[in-house]
Amino acid sequence: MSTFADNAYKLAKEAKRTMEILAPYNEDLVRSICREIRFLCSLIDKIKADMKSELQQNPSAITTVLVHHLTVKRSKRVLMAYHRQRVNRVKQIIWDQGNVLSSDNRIALSGPEIDFAKDYSELMTSYKQNFMEIDLGGNGGIGLDPPDDLFIEVRVLKDAGEVQTEYGVLNLKRGSQFYVRRTDVESLIRSGYLKHV
Amino acid sequence: MDNNSTLNSSIHITQSSDAFYETGLDDEFATDDVAEMTQIWINERNSPEILPYRRRLVEDLTELIEHQGMVAMEGLSENVDMRFRSMLYQTEMERIKFLIRNYLRTRLYKIEKYTTYLLNRPDVRERLSDKEYEYAQRSVFEQMPFDFHNFIVPNLKTVFPGNAKSYAELLEKHYSKSFLNTLPQSQQDVNEKINTLSSVSVPDEYSAVIVRGKEEQGMFELESRRQYEIRLSPESIYMVRYSDIKLLLDEGQVELI
Numbered sequence: 001m002s003t004f005a006d007n008a009y010k011l012a013k014e015a016k017r018t019m020e021i022l023a024p025y026n027e028d029l030v031r032s033i034c035r036e037i038r039f040l041c042s043l044i045d046k047i048k049a050d051m052k053s054e055l056q057q058n059p060s061a062i063t064t065v066l067v068h069h070l071t072v073k074r075s076k077r078v079l080m081a082y083h084r085q086r087v088n089r090v091k092q093i094i095w096d097q098g099n100v101l102s103s104d105n106r107i108a109l110s111g112p113e114i115d116f117a118k119d120y121s122e123l124m125t126s127y128k129q130n131f132m133e134i135d136l137g138g139n140g141g142i143g144l145d146p147p148d149d150l151f152i153e154v155r156v157l158k159d160a161g162e163v164q165t166e167y168g169v170l171n172l173k174r175g176s177q178f179y180v181r182r183t184d185v186e187s188l189i190r191s192g193y194l195k196h197v
Numbered sequence: 198m199d200n201n202s203t204l205n206s207s208i209h210i211t212q213s214s215d216a217f218y219e220t221g222l223d224d225e226f227a228t229d230d231v232a233e234m235t236q237i238w239i240n241e242r243n244s245p246e247i248l249p250y251r252r253r254l255v256e257d258l259t260e261l262i263e264h265q266g267m268v269a270m271e272g273l274s275e276n277v278d279m280r281f282r283s284m285l286y287q288t289e290m291e292r293i294k295f296l297i298r299n300y301l302r303t304r305l306y307k308i309e310k311y312t313t314y315l316l317n318r319p320d321v322r323e324r325l326s327d328k329e330y331e332y333a334q335r336s337v338f339e340q341m342p343f344d345f346h347n348f349i350v351p352n353l354k355t356v357f358p359g360n361a362k363s364y365a366e367l368l369e370k371h372y373s374k375s376f377l378n379t380l381p382q383s384q385q386d387v388n389e390k391i392n393t394l395s396s397v398s399v400p401d402e403y404s405a406v407i408v409r410g411k412e413e414q415g416m417f418e419l420e421s422r423r424q425y426e427i428r429l430s431p432e433s434i435y436m437v438r439y440s441d442i443k444l445l446l447d448e449g450q451v452e453l454i
Contacts, residue, residue, distance in 0.1 A: 034379045041381040076384060079376050080396055087371065091309070112374035119367050123332065127305075130328045133263050134297050144299055147291040150284060183291070 004040070004068075007033045008075040015082045022089050025110035030082070033075050040068045086113065094121050095137065097190075135183075152182050154194040163188070230258055231293060236452055238300045243407070243453035244446070245439050246400035247307045247315065250326040255297060262290055308333050312365050313388055313397045334363045402440040408451045409434045417445070 011029050044065050051061050090113055093105060101109070101117060109117070128136045137144065160172035165184040172178075172193065188194045237251050269286045308315060308329055315321050316334050325333065362370070369387055377385050388397050410429030419425045419441045427435045429450060445451045 030376055031379075034376050037380055037384060041384065072384060076380070077396065080372070083372060083375050087368070110375065112371050115374070116367060116371045119362055119370075120364075123362060123364060123367065127328060127332045131259070131297075131301065133259050133266075134294050134301070136298055136301060144302060147288070147295050150288045150291060181287075 004036065004071040005074050005078075007036065008078040011082050012078045015078075015085050019085070022086070022093070022105060022108045024108045025086070025113065027110060030079065033079060037072050037075050040072050044068050044072075087116065090117050091120060093117075094124065148182070150181060151179055152185075153177060153179050153197050154185055154189065155197050156193065157195050158193045160188060160193040230254060230261070231296075234258055234293070234296050234300070238296050238303075240446065240453045241300055241303050245402065245404045245406075247304060247311070247321065247324055248446075249324040250304070250329065252326055255300070258293060258297060262293060265290055304329060305332070307400075309364055311398055311400055312368065314399050316365060317397075332364055334365045402443070403438050405436050406439045406442065407434060407436050407454050408442050408446075409454050410451050411449065414450060 007029055011026065011033060014023070014026060014029070017023075047061055047065055051058060056062070090109070093101070094117060101114070106114065155177050156172045156174050159174050163170045163172055163184075165181065170178055170180065172188075177197070185194055189196055234251075234254055237248075237254065241248055265286060269283045269290065308325065312333050315325065322330065372387055373385075377387065388395075410431055410433060412429075412431065414429035416426040417429050419427065419437065421438055421441055427433065427437065429445070434454065442451055446453065
């Protein structure tokens with residue numbers, strides 16, 4: 001039998017390794033850690049029930065309970081850290097790329113994470129509505145970079161039809177080039193229709 | 198030329214030029230707002246904990262931007278000179294928008310990072326705006342129109358149309374669905390404390406900040422190291438523990454840089 005919290009250690013290492021990327025959700029490992037926690041908790045309960053009042057007098061039993069308890073807490077902590085790190089990653093993706101999760105990302109996420117992404121983007125949108133004039137960005141919109149030039153030169157990479165701006169209508173045909181206001185085309189650049197030249 | 202005077206009195210296009218700042222401008226009010234916003238934003242960026250929300254400032258500037266946007270649009274159709282002006286105003290507007298956007302997003306970042314801590318500490322919770330508080334935790338009892346005379350409890354569905362949840366709820370739901378609900382009852386608590394390790398993130402008050410006095414204020418004794426004093430003046434810059442200058446920052450005697 002493997003040592004207690006072995007799997008938790010594995011998960012912690014995986015979390016550390018995948019700090020910068022969104023790795024596929026390790027459901028098997030998470031499940032086996034949960035199983036171990038359940039097993040240890042039942043052991044603790046059993047020892048407690050068997051010994052009752054004698055527990056205090058039995059150093060070996062008390063140590064067993066303590067070690068098992070610490071293992072449980074340790075494993076739980078790792079689980080929390082693993083999930084929190086992934087949640088932060090998911091949030092970053094939603095701010096940077098928008099709520100439409102790409103299929104690559106979708107495969108890497110667990111069911112609850114996909115739900116979280118959906119709910120989070122709703123929450124964010126409802127907060128953003130308080131500041132319409134400012135446009136807080138997110139959902140692949142304007143980023144947190146300081147503003148550069150007001151107008152930029154863009155080349156059209158993919159046909160995007162006609163786009164209405166405050167300066168008139170742009171007919172975005174592939175290969176053509178425009179001098180436009182940055183804020184008008186920010187989202188088109190991010191979604192790959194235009195390229196800043 | 199009526200347009201011009203409105204433009205001039207609202208937002209100056211000289212924000213980036215320090216020289217212009219110091220030589221004094223005809224309208225102190227708006228320029229001060231932008232300068233203040235810049236400082237507030239820098240403070241917020243550099244402080245480990247969330248600072249009191251500056252509602253008036255954000256609202257004023259947002260209003261100005263809205264107004265300015267309309268004025269700048271009017272300038273478009275006019276001659277070349279006006280178009281050039283309009284472009285300058287728009288550039289400046291983008292800069293101010295950036296300030297506010299970054300300020301609000303920085304706050305959101307801290308709110309998400311320290312959600313539980315913020316919500317459990319009434320003194321810290323006060324620093325959030327209403328909307329930010331709602332974002333962190335929608336409090337059912339505070340927002341529910343409760344009729345005490347007739348004891349009519351409104352249907353929750355009608356009070357909160359849609360199902361936008363607060364961040365705290367989202368996170369708890371997520372943890373619970375991901376793994377907590379498969380654990381034994383005794384281990385299902387999200388926030389727990391084992392010895393010195395707590396699962397609640399708390400801002401690090403001991404982290405270092407770089408600070409500068411706003412005016413000549415004389416010496417100030419550091420709380421963490423009694424034998425050390427720092428001189429509060431615009432010329433002296435120190436790197437100190439955040440907890441040491443927390444009060445000074447609150448009183449507006451120092452600024453973070």
